[in-house]
Amino acid sequence: LAVGDAHRTGYHFQPPKNWINDPNGVMYYKGVYHLFYQYNPKGAVWGNIVWAHAVSTDLVDWVMLPPAIYPTAPFDVNGCWSGSATVLPDGTPVIMYTGIDGENRQVQNVAYPKDLSDPYLREWVKPDYNPVIAPGPGMNATAFRDPTTAWQGPDGLWRLVIGTKDNHRGLAMLYRSRDFKRWAPARRALHSGDTGMWECPDFYPVNSAGVGVSGSGGRKHVLKVSLDLTRFEYYTFGEYDDATDTYVPDAAIADGNDGLRYDYGNFYASKTFLDTAKQRRILWGWANESDSTADDLRKGWAGVQAVPRKVWLAPDGKQLVQWPVAEIESLRGNHVNVTDTLVKAGQHFEVSGLASPAQADVEAAFQVMDLDKAEPFDPAWRGADAETVCAARGAEAKGGVGPFGLWVLASDDLKERTAVFFRVFKGGGGGDGGKHVVLMCNDPSMSSHADNLYKPTFAGFVDVEVAQTGGKIPLRTLIDHSVVESFGAHGKTCILSRVYPTKAVGDKARLYVFNNGESDVKVTHLNAYEMRSAKITADVK
Ligand code: DQQ
Numbered sequence: 001l002a003v004g005d006a007h008r009t010g011y012h013f014q015p016p017k018n019w020i021n022d023p024n025g026v027m028y029y030k031g032v033y034h035l036f037y038q039y040n041p042k043g044a045v046w047g048n049i050v051w052a053h054a055v056s057t058d059l060v061d062w063v064m065l066p067p068a069i070y071p072t073a074p075f076d077v078n079g080c081w082s083g084s085a086t087v088l089p090d091g092t093p094v095i096m097y098t099g100i101d102g103e104n105r106q107v108q109n110v111a112y113p114k115d116l117s118d119p120y121l122r123e124w125v126k127p128d129y130n131p132v133i134a135p136g137p138g139m140n141a142t143a144f145r146d147p148t149t150a151w152q153g154p155d156g157l158w159r160l161v162i163g164t165k166d167n168h169r170g171l172a173m174l175y176r177s178r179d180f181k182r183w184a185p186a187r188r189a190l191h192s193g194d195t196g197m198w199e200c201p202d203f204y205p206v207n208s209a210g211v212g213v214s215g216s217g218g219r220k221h222v223l224k225v226s227l228d229l230t231r232f233e234y235y236t237f238g239e240y241d242d243a244t245d246t247y248v249p250d251a252a253i254a255d256g257n258d259g260l261r262y263d264y265g266n267f268y269a270s271k272t273f274l275d276t277a278k279q280r281r282i283l284w285g286w287a288n289e290s291d292s293t294a295d296d297l298r299k300g301w302a303g304v305q306a307v308p309r310k311v312w313l314a315p316d317g318k319q320l321v322q323w324p325v326a327e328i329e330s331l332r333g334n335h336v337n338v339t340d341t342l343v344k345a346g347q348h349f350e351v352s353g354l355a356s357p358a359q360a361d362v363e364a365a366f367q368v369m370d371l372d373k374a375e376p377f378d379p380a381w382r383g384a385d386a387e388t389v390c391a392a393r394g395a396e397a398k399g400g401v402g403p404f405g406l407w408v409l410a411s412d413d414l415k416e417r418t419a420v421f422f423r424v425f426k427g428g429g430g431g432d433g434g435k436h437v438v439l440m441c442n443d444p445s446m447s448s449h450a451d452n453l454y455k456p457t458f459a460g461f462v463d464v465e466v467a468q469t470g471g472k473i474p475l476r477t478l479i480d481h482s483v484v485e486s487f488g489a490h491g492k493t494c495i496l497s498r499v500y501p502t503k504a505v506g507d508k509a510r511l512y513v514f515n516n517g518e519s520d521v522k523v524t525h526l527n528a529y530e531m532r533s534a535k536i537t538a539d540v541k
Contacts, residue, residue, distance in 0.1 A: 004299030006505040007482035010359040010533040011331055012287075013305040015052060015064060019044050019296075020303035022200060022269035023284035024051055025085035025095050028277055032119055033059055035284065036068055036095075037305065038082060038269075044296045049079040051097065055120050059282075059308050059327045061535040068095075068111075068124050075099045075109055075130045082200055083108070084149040084271060086158075092116065094180055095124065096160065098145035099131060105141040107131035108162065110180055122541070133162070133175060133183045140165055144173075146200045149273065150180070153242045161190055163198040163225065170198035170225060174245055190223070190247050191236075195256045197228040200269045203247075206237070206320070210280045210312030220313055222320065223247060224262070226269050233270060233285075234259040235320065237313070252318075260319055264386065264460035265442055265495040266290060267306055283311045283322060287483065290454035290498045306485060306496055307478060314492065318463060321491040324478065332361060332529040338513075341523045342369075343404065348514035354530050358409060358509035360479045364526040368401050368424060368471035373519040375400040377425035377437045390441035390459035395419030395516065402439075404515040408479050409447065411503035412510060418447040418499045419514070420486045422473050424466055438462040438473065440488040440495065447499035460493040472524065480531070481505070 008014060019040040027034050032055050039052035051069035054062040069080045076099030083097030095111040109130040114123035135141040143165045150160040157176045164171045170193050174186035190203070202224040205212030212219045221240035226233045236249035236259060249255060262270060263285065270285030285306045289296055296302040309322040336353040343349065354360055381389050395403050405421030407414070420442050427435040441459040448455075464473060478485040485496045504510065511528060515521045 004301065007299070007500055008301070009304050009480045009483055011060070011328065011531050012307060012480045012483050013054070013062060014301065015039065015054075016536070017044070017300045018042070019046055019301070020052070020305075021046065021286050021288070022082045023271050023286060023305055024082050024097065026271055026273045026282070026284050027085040027087060027093060028273065028275050029087060029093050029121065030119060031277075032057060034085070034121065035062070035305070037286070039067065041067065044300050044302045045293060049081060051080050053122070058330070059325050060330060061537070063120070063537050063539055065120055065122050065539045068122070069097060069126070073126060073130065074102050075107055076126070077102050078104055081106070082146040082269065084147055085273070086150040093121065096147040096150070098147065101131070105135060106144045107135070108133035108147050122539075129181060132181055136185060143197050148201055148203055153245070159245065161201045161203050163201045165197040168194060168196055170195050170227070172198055172201045172203070172223065172225065186245055190245065191249075193256045195227050195229065198225040199228050200226040200271065202270065202272055204272055204274075204281065206281060206311070206313045208313045208315050210310060211274065218313065218317065220250070220317075221247060223249070224270065230257065231268055233262055233268060235262065236260070237320070261460065262320070262322065263306070263494045263496055265458035265497045267496045272311060280310050281312065282325060283309045287496050287498060291500050292452040295452070304483060319492060322494055323487065323491040328361070331532045331534065333532055335527055335529040338523050338526040343513055343515040343521050343523060345515060345518050345520060346398070348407070348512050351511045351513060351526065351528050354511065354528055356507045356509065356530060357511040357528065358479065358481050358504070358506055359531045359533070360511065360528055361531050362406065362408075362477045362479065362511065362526065362528045363474075364406070364476070364513070365472055365474045365524045366404060366422065367522040367524050368466060368473075368519055369522060370519040371401060371424065371436065371467060371471055373400040373517070374424045374426045374436060377427060386439050386441070386459035386461045387457065389439060390443065391457045393423060394445060394457055395421055395441070395443040397516075399423055399517045401519045402517040403441070404517055404521040405475060405513075406477055407512040407514050408477060408484055409499060409501050409504045410510045410512055411501065411508065416446060416448055416501045416504045417512070418484050418497065419443040420475065420477050420484060420495070421514075422462070422475070422488070423517075436466045438464055438466060440486070440493045442484060442486060442495045442497040444497055444499045447501060449502045450500055453500055458495045458497055460488075460495060462489045462493045464489045464492065479511075
């Protein structure tokens with residue numbers, strides 16, 4: 001394998017070459033899923049940004065089309081940055097995106113399909129009356145971007161949100177319009193927080209079926225923002241009154257850096273859309289490289305999209321849950337199965353029999369045999385985030401209950417391996433009462449012999465009461481050469497990590513189950529599937 005090819009993904013979306021970042025304008029239109037994304041046609045670093053375009057009928061195989069939106073006019077001469085699509089009631093899609101104008105101001109532009117009879121909507125027209133929204137007086141013109149999909153209020157006006165900041169305060173600014181042409185700012189921001197610039201806001205209704213169409217029970221609105229400062233995304237959900245355009249996050253939901261996240265790993269600038277074909281909401285997010293820029297240039301590419309995930313409100317109403325769209329399972333090939341296998345304290349075993357565990361889908365359920373062995377949750381960690389705890393107690397640090405889980409992309413001598421694991425502590429009293437604290441971690445510190453890699457440990461708490469599940473915690477991990485994308489407890493805690501093994505590549509990669517805790521752990525079941533590669537084809541027109 002040539003440099004770089006070893007780490008290209010088989011079923012995570014990637015164009016043949018060059019830099020990609022944010023998913024843009026994702027939508028379903030007349031039988032076709034559209035994925036646009038930030039793209040540098042000239043190289044493997046960020047710059048020269050256009051909207052590249054790909055289409056699919058199943059969210060698995062993609063046809064690569066020419067860029068849909070690229071600099072042509074004074075209102076976007078310095079770049080076509082992120083934005084969203086809205087499908088109007090008459091069926092016409094409209095795109096709103098951020099153009100960087102000749103003075104490097106961020107302005108919002110509209111674009112319409114040139115030919116609605118082209119099923120792929122290859123060409124887009126930008127009316128001369130652009131920009132339709134410019135930063136107002138006193139606003140930060142270099143931090144005013146990423147319009148959301150628009151929605152219609154009871155007064156018939158369209159609304160959308162734009163991310164901006166006022167000094168250190170991140171803001172989701174609301175605008176209204178009758179015709180997508182003339183937009184007026186609302187007097188109040190929809191929401192704000194003292195967390196720096198809010199990039200790529202997303203605002204949408206959900207219920208426990210995922211869609212949250214009006215009238216359905218348990219409906220909440222989600223507001224997601226991407227924090228420029230931490231490069232993580234946070235969401236709140238709560239009540240949205242569309243008569244007054246007031247959004248009030250639920251009292252129990254933390255705002256800002258302590259809040260809920262879609263993903264506790266490498267996942268940014270995400271965007272959802274309503275899939276009207278299957279009545280579900282689908283989330284797309286970008287995973288950057290954590291390799292060096294020099295390596296990105298050598299490889300000639302950088303960035304992938306996470307698998308499209310269905311997103312819905314957990315039945316208990318406490319958080320969102322996510323799961324890879326079912327279509328991904330059509331790529332599953334041969335599989336191996338493990339049932340009721342005990343992994344004693346300090347032991348591990350190989351899950352053998354897959355031709356290439358470097359491109360696989362693993363679904364497992366672990367059962368802790370002795371929860372009494374859980375160590376107390378150190379009071380010093382109270383209020384600390386999961387990442388801090390996992391960084392202190394990585395995959396090599398023996399514990400009471402855990403660390404146990406998977407070693408993926410492992411070499412035969414086990415010197416390269418990425419650990420995806422759980423660790424269970426006894427609740428430290430206080431607010432937690434006697435409950436257990438469950439941590440899910442992705443530890444890439446042994447993932448590669450290569451230098452200059454960014455290898456942070458990622459982690460999130462998992463909202464599962466292990467005493468009530470009989471000590472069971474399920475895990476699904478999608479392995480794709482340089483992607484390890486994991487879903488804990490049926491999608492309550494998700495972590496995507498990028499790793500670059502030097503030995504554990506292609507058919508040399510191996511898969512193991514390990515247990516570095518004192519309590520035995522049973523693998524009640526594990527199914528590991530080989531994954532075929534998605535078909536990425538060039539446009540035939
Ligand atoms: N990426 C785009 C911006 C957005 C940022 C530029 C987030 O529109 O704020 O490529 O990754």
